[in-house]
Amino acid sequence: LTNRTDAKDMRATAQHILVDSEVIAETLKEEIIGGSDFGDVAREHSLCPSSQKGGDLGSFGQGEMVPEFDEVVFSAEVGETHGPVQTQFGYHLIRITNRSS
16 A cells, blocks of 8 residues: 555646737736636637637646646646746646646
8 A cells, every 4th residue: 555646646627828929928917917807818819729618628637738738737826827838839828726636
């Protein structure tokens, strides 16, 4: 028997906004920090098909997303807006809505 929690058992839910420049991501982050709703900003600006759902990515396990995205979702503070995070797809703003082991 072991007390070690297998990292692959960790799951999270998150929203994200995908744009093609760091400048746009920073501008949108300021809007959100200033009180704009993350989901509304995602619907209006995100290049990802998830934009139709306010950027909601649903539930996923550790290792299912690209490494740069995964690292933020499974280590950063839940409920805050993180980023911009650059991946092969562009620049993401990420809001972790839930995380469990």
